[in-house]
Amino acid sequence: MTRYVMIADLNRCVGCQTCTAACKHTNATPPGVQWRKVLDLEWGAFPDVERLFVPVGCQHCSDPPCMHVCPSQATAQRDDGIVTIDYDLCIGCSYCTVACPYQARYKVDKPEFAYGDTPMPSEEIRFDERTMGVAQKCTFCSDRVDSGLEKGLTPGIDPDATPGCVNSCIADALSFGDIEDEQSNVSELLAENTWFQMHAELGTEPGFFYLWDKELPEELQGEK
Amino acid sequence: MKNSWGNALQTQWDWRAAGNFMFGGTGCGLILMAAAASYPESPHLALALPALAFIGLGLLLVWLEIGRPWRALHVFFHPQTSWMTREGLVGTLLFPVALAGLIWDIPALVALAGFLGLTFLYCQGRILLASTGIPAWREPAILPLIISTGLCEGSGLLLLTMHVVGIANDNGWVLFLFLAFLAFRTFAWSKYRENLNASKTPAKTLSILNGIHAQILWGSNIAPLVLLLAAMFLSAQTTLLSSIAAVLTVAGGWYMKFVIVARASQVQGYSLGKLQKGRPKMKPPVRRKPDKFVL
Numbered sequence: 240m241t242r243y244v245m246i247a248d249l250n251r252c253v254g255c256q257t258c259t260a261a262c263k264h265t266n267a268t269p270p271g272v273q274w275r276k277v278l279d280l281e282w283g284a285f286p287d288v289e290r291l292f293v294p295v296g297c298q299h300c301s302d303p304p305c306m307h308v309c310p311s312q313a314t315a316q317r318d319d320g321i322v323t324i325d326y327d328l329c330i331g332c333s334y335c336t337v338a339c340p341y342q343a344r345y346k347v348d349k350p351e352f353a354y355g356d357t358p359m360p361s362e363e364i365r366f367d368e369r370t371m372g373v374a375q376k377c378t379f380c381s382d383r384v385d386s387g388l389e390k391g392l393t394p395g396i397d398p399d400a401t402p403g404c405v406n407s408c409i410a411d412a413l414s415f416g417d418i419e420d421e422q423s424n425v426s427e428l429l430a431e432n433t434w435f436q437m438h439a440e441l442g443t444e445p446g447f448f449y450l451w452d453k454e455l456p457e458e459l460q461g462e463k
Numbered sequence: 464m465k466n467s468w469g470n471a472l473q474t475q476w477d478w479r480a481a482g483n484f485m486f487g488g489t490g491c492g493l494i495l496m497a498a499a500a501s502y503p504e505s506p507h508l509a510l511a512l513p514a515l516a517f518i519g520l521g522l523l524l525v526w527l528e529i530g531r532p533w534r535a536l537h538v539f540f541h542p543q544t545s546w547m548t549r550e551g552l553v554g555t556l557l558f559p560v561a562l563a564g565l566i567w568d569i570p571a572l573v574a575l576a577g578f579l580g581l582t583f584l585y586c587q588g589r590i591l592l593a594s595t596g597i598p599a600w601r602e603p604a605i606l607p608l609i610i611s612t613g614l615c616e617g618s619g620l621l622l623l624t625m626h627v628v629g630i631a632n633d634n635g636w637v638l639f640l641f642l643a644f645l646a647f648r649t650f651a652w653s654k655y656r657e658n659l660n661a662s663k664t665p666a667k668t669l670s671i672l673n674g675i676h677a678q679i680l681w682g683s684n685i686a687p688l689v690l691l692l693a694a695m696f697l698s699a700q701t702t703l704l705s706s707i708a709a710v711l712t713v714a715g716g717w718y719m720k721f722v723i724v725a726r727a728s729q730v731q732g733y734s735l736g737k738l739q740k741g742r743p744k745m746k747p748p749v750r751r752k753p754d755k756f757v758l
Contacts, residue, residue, distance in 0.1 A: 240747065242745055242747070242748065244745070278468075278469070278733060280468070293733065293735075295733060301745055301746050301747065301748050301749060302746070302749045303749075304593065304595040304596075306749075307544040307545065307593065307757075308544070308545055308546070308547065308590075308593050308594070309541060309545060310537070310538045310539075310540065310541050310545040310547040310548040310551065311534070311537035311538060311540045311541060312540045312541045313537075315750075316748045316749070316750045317748070317750075318748065318750070319748075320748040328534075328537055328540070329530075329531065329534075329537075330529050330530070330531045330532075330534045330535060330537045330538060331529050331530020331531045332525075332528070332529045332530075332538070332547065333475035333476060333528075333529075333530075334545075334547050334590070334594070336473070336475045336596070337473055337475060337476060337594040337596050337597050337600070337728070338593060338594050338595050338596055339595070339596045340595050340596045340730075340731040341596075341731075341733075342469070342471075342596070342730055342731075342733075346475065346530055348530055371530070372529075372530025372531045373530055373531060418742075418743070418745055419745075421742070426742050429741070429742045429743060430741060430742040433738045433739065433740050434738070434739055434740075435735060435736030435737055435738050435739060436736050437733065437734065437735070437736055438731065438734065438736070439736050439737075441595055443595070444745060444746055446745070448743075449735070449736070451735075451738065454738075455735050455736075455737075455738060459467075459468075459734060459735045
């Protein structure tokens with residue numbers, strides 16, 4: 240069985256936000272919507288300060304609260320663990336949004352473009368009316384994964400089968416792959432490094448791992 | 464929450480969603496109490512119809528909030544695990560059952576509608592409880608709080624409407640039950656706050672809830688309790704005192720629910736986790752199991 244996960248190596252991430260830009264470019268999300276965003280975190284007191292960049296987004300949980308609460312069955316989960324939204328089923332009640340502990344979901348009620356009401360040619364072509372008034376979030380670029388698989392490519396290895404954010408990362412901080420494959424890139428990374436998951440105490444079992452090798456400050460740890 | 468950051472206020476569920484909990488809760492409490500107080504006869508229309516109107520108003524408000532209102536029927540698609548679906552189903556059943564009971568004067572049907580009202584209240588509590596991203600809602604003590612306040616509001620409004628319309632209250636126990644529900648709500652509110660203060664709740668949430676604590680505890684719980692006790696002993700003033708108690712109870716319940724849903728609903732925020740080593744063995748995706756009904 241395949242289970243796709245993403246890894247963000249916080250030791251490598253430089254906070255350049257290229258993944259955010261690549262995601263917006265790949266998925267044509269409107270202004271204010273960031274399926275992949277990078278948190279900029281500082282702690283300590285001068286001169287002993289640390290800075291950390293933390294990419295966040297939908298964690299494609301094994302046990303996603305958003306799917307359980309969804310009244311329309313619009314939110315679903317594939318066999319490979321990717322959590323999906325059927326835009327034609329969703330009623331836009333936002334119950335999934337308040338159920339998600341990762342602030343990963345958005346709802347846009349009317350068309351918004353980078354430069355006001357008039358879309359740029361690229362925005363006009365890629366505007367999808369189905370996404371208006373319904374929930375939207377990171378898809379792990381499932382369309383790229385699926386089309387890549389059809390061509391015999393390996394997600395996480397071959398760029399044409401890999402999420403846009405991972406492809407774009409200038410520091411090679413983001414990785415994507417099948418955690419069920421012991422030889423995969425993600426399995427090896429997790430086996431060789433220390434890592435954490437966000438809000439693991441909630442039992443969602445996120446499909447997103449963070450590599451980090453230092454003692455984490457107490458005030459930033461969500462779980463004891 | 465000391466151990467996270469980014470605890471912004473969720474803005475997806477605003478006053479319209481809060482209105483469903485406010486008015487829907489009151490209507491459910493009222494239909495239950497009206498059915499109970501009049502049994503074995505059907506309740507006076509002046510008691511039952513406002514109850515249905517309140518529930519309808521709540522559902523109308525939440526309908527106005529959804530992004531695709533013309534797909535509203537899709538809300539019924541997921542009874543296996545979604546408490547919103549279950550609330551919708553119960554609400555949909557409640558109206559015809561109550562109306563049939565009133566039109567054809569079948570008290571058993573009105574009583575069934577009252578039971579459905581209680582179920583609707585329970586669903587509302589579970590809707591909030593399942594909202595994992597909002598610490599103030601996922602606190603288990605929210606469930607007795609939502610149920611108790613609905614029962615209080617229903618009891619209070621029942622007494623008030625009876626006074627206003629001039630329906631004789633032959634059941635002295637209604638006053639006692641109102642008193643008991645108020646005591647229940649006072650306990651539930653205290654427990655809710657106590658649990659939130661002891662958990663990793665966003666500081667802003669605590670600040671907002673602590674800010675209304677005195678008004679809720681004294682203004683809408685203790686004061687009505689004292690007024691009701693006084694009403695029991697001062698029979699000449701029973702109507703006036705219980706009416707004031709009812710107004711305070713209903714207004715306080717609405718205010719409390721509005722604040723919890725629309726003002727104290729800061730999100731979980733982000734945090735870092737505990738460092739671990741080794742390749743994890745993940746549990747398989749739970750997926751949706753069409754035939755599995757999970758409470």
